Amino acid sequence: MREEIRFLLGHEKRSIESIDPTTTVLRYLRETECLTGTKEGCAEGDCGACTVVIGELSDNGITYRAVNSCIQFVPLLDGKQLITVEHLAEEDGALHGVQSAICEQHASQCGFCTPGFVMSMFAQTENAASPDRAELKDVLAGNLCRCTGYGPILDAGEDAVKSKRSGKFLAAEGAVAKTLAAWSDQETVQINGGDKSYYAPATADDLATLYEAHPEAHIICGLTDVGLWVTKMHRTLPTLIYIGAIPELKSIEIEDGFISIAAGVTLSEAHDVLGAHYPDLEELIRRFASLQIRNVATVCGNIANGSPIGDTPPAFIALDAKLVLRRGSARRTIALEDFFIEYGKQDRTSGEFVERVLVPLPDDTDKFGCYKISKRFDQDISATCGAFRLTLEGDAVADIRICFGGMAGTPQRATQAENTLRGGAWTEATVRAAMDAMTQDYTPLTDMRGSADYRMRAAQNLLFRFFLETSENTEHTRVLETPEVAHG
Numbered sequence: 001m002r003e004e005i006r007f008l009l010g011h012e013k014r015s016i017e018s019i020d021p022t023t024t025v026l027r028y029l030r031e032t033e034c035l036t037g038t039k040e041g042c043a044e045g046d047c048g049a050c051t052v053v054i055g056e057l058s059d060n061g062i063t064y065r066a067v068n069s070c071i072q073f074v075p076l077l078d079g080k081q082l083i084t085v086e087h088l089a090e091e092d093g094a095l096h097g098v099q100s101a102i103c104e105q106h107a108s109q110c111g112f113c114t115p116g117f118v119m120s121m122f123a124q125t126e127n128a129a130s131p132d133r134a135e136l137k138d139v140l141a142g143n144l145c146r147c148t149g150y151g152p153i154l155d156a157g158e159d160a161v162k163s164k165r166s167g168k169f170l171a172a173e174g175a176v177a178k179t180l181a182a183w184s185d186q187e188t189v190q191i192n193g194g195d196k197s198y199y200a201p202a203t204a205d206d207l208a209t210l211y212e213a214h215p216e217a218h219i220i221c222g223l224t225d226v227g228l229w230v231t232k233m234h235r236t237l238p239t240l241i242y243i244g245a246i247p248e249l250k251s252i253e254i255e256d257g258f259i260s261i262a263a264g265v266t267l268s269e270a271h272d273v274l275g276a277h278y279p280d281l282e283e284l285i286r287r288f289a290s291l292q293i294r295n296v297a298t299v300c301g302n303i304a305n306g307s308p309i310g311d312t313p314p315a316f317i318a319l320d321a322k323l324v325l326r327r328g329s330a331r332r333t334i335a336l337e338d339f340f341i342e343y344g345k346q347d348r349t350s351g352e353f354v355e356r357v358l359v360p361l362p363d364d365t366d367k368f369g370c371y372k373i374s375k376r377f378d379q380d381i382s383a384t385c386g387a388f389r390l391t392l393e394g395d396a397v398a399d400i401r402i403c404f405g406g407m408a409g410t411p412q413r414a415t416q417a418e419n420t421l422r423g424g425a426w427t428e429a430t431v432r433a434a435m436d437a438m439t440q441d442y443t444p445l446t447d448m449r450g451s452a453d454y455r456m457r458a459a460q461n462l463l464f465r466f467f468l469e470t471s472e473n474t475e476h477t478r479v480l481e482t483p484e485v486a487h488g
Helices: 025-032 097-104 114-126 133-139 150-162 168-183 204-213 226-231 267-277 279-288 299-304 312-318 415-421 428-441 452-469
Strands: 005-009 012-016 051-058 061-068 081-083 189-193 196-200 218-220 239-242 252-255 258-262 322-327 330-335 340-342 353-360 366-373 384-393 396-405
Touching (some): 051 114, 051 168, 061 168, 097 114, 097 150, 114 133, 114 150, 204 239, 252 267, 258 267, 258 299, 279 312, 279 366, 299 312, 299 353, 312 366, 312 384, 312 396, 396 415
Parallel strands (some): 005 081, 196 239
Antiparallel strands (some): 005 012, 051 061, 051 081, 189 196, 366 384, 384 396
């Protein structure tokens, strides 16, 4: 067991043996390293002012990911490269291409948010990605600006990503990869700081042993939920177990009719695979949160936290997904919908953790749709999220599964609506009868995201929308990208 964390800060080596494991990367940068270019805006992963880039060893060399440093803990840097806005310029002071583009397009005003925008664009250029303007909007959706306006920023982004990769990061990438590879020792890491302990097991077996010994521990990976417990709720977390360093929990496999997604797989990593089989899941994950969040948040974490408004569980339940739970060497597989018992309570015993989720592959005869309703189109928590899987035999409903989040204390199926539809004709009349039956399925609450009446009417209308999209009609039911107003 190794009792230190090792990482590169820019291209300089760092080694830390003792630290409060809940120290955020943002706080470490500003207070220990005195690198103040990284700003604190919201301290909850929403505004992007604190964006930094993490370089990680991959099959193709180094992969760069933009992340929110305000909700990332320092021990998670082990074996990685941490890059901030201070590291971008060349040794002779020449600006990085992204920085030059920001200057040339006058894409900064007060400057507070600018480092975050720069780092989000930097990750794209260093990954040799060339998104078009619409895709660039998604890349930058997690970076907020209150004064410049997004037009010049997007112009700068378009200029930056067109540039051919060059400079010190390209030149040093081989040496960085060699250093990170040498640090990949497959040892479990333990860090102590005061009365807090942090573990990063190297294998799934090590994780199972640790969690049996410390069932009170919080299992973490992306910290997009737990991070806020520290920054906003000021909670003390005595024991943390990080699963992001376990290779076998980073796998996505197609096996036995399922897409098998292990516990350490991020939403960004699952995006293309799920989208290839279910296009609506691709869009749902894109709208799940910003790229910075998707780069660290895990698919299984969105399930394991038991939230009634998590976006992926309704879709997976509609698809009849399974969950693999592990305690020690014992595993059991349950239907995902059975995992959620009531608000704040899941079918998980002491020392048992979610190892993977199994999403069935689509059947050629099935139709699937899922929809997220939120106050803001991007980067917002759902008021309700609905998902539907339909099997037709001719014009008759052979089977249908309907599930909503945000309508009850857990993600919950609309069984009365399903029973109304099953066996009947897939027509507007039967669908409207099922919409009425949904009032027997749910008693939604009123809160800041929507009233009970709004939620019910929205859920009913989503069923009708699914009917329109799976019937012969010419109605436009999707929000389309509108042409931009020309500058000038």
